[in-house]
Amino acid sequence: xxxxxxxxxxxxxxxxxxxxxxxxxxxxxxxxxxxxxxxxxxxxxxxxxxxxxxxxxxxxxxxxxxxxxxxxxxxxxxxxxxxxxxxxxxxxxxxxxxxxxxxxxxxxxxxxxxxxxxxxxxxxxxxx
Numbered sequence: 001x002x003x004x005x006x007x008x009x010x011x012x013x014x015x016x017x018x019x020x021x022x023x024x025x026x027x028x029x030x031x032x033x034x035x036x037x038x039x040x041x042x043x044x045x046x047x048x049x050x051x052x053x054x055x056x057x058x059x060x061x062x063x064x065x066x067x068x069x070x071x072x073x074x075x076x077x078x079x080x081x082x083x084x085x086x087x088x089x090x091x092x093x094x095x096x097x098x099x100x101x102x103x104x105x106x107x108x109x110x111x112x113x114x115x116x117x118x119x120x121x122x123x124x125x126x127x128x
Contacts, residue, residue, distance in 0.1 A: 062089035
């Protein structure tokens, strides 16, 4: 099995419809959103998920670099999970489902308060 995963962050302004809530997705933060178990737990989850689905991904021919983006909200929930690359492939579907089921996150911080932010997960899968 050969794969590589990299955690990247990317931020972009956006809006939501919750009245009275700060719905901005901040472009500058003091501390990025993190998986509730930390980077080690997140990396382990990515690794386990890719191990579990490796044969399925390879057999479907969806090898390559897949980047999935999602919003981590101030309450730690995750929404707007989308594949920026390889959309519709088995690899993208596996990654989207992994993020959806991953559980809560610690939101990004800016000036001492929780803020909404984008996160990206990049996974590279190659056939041996």
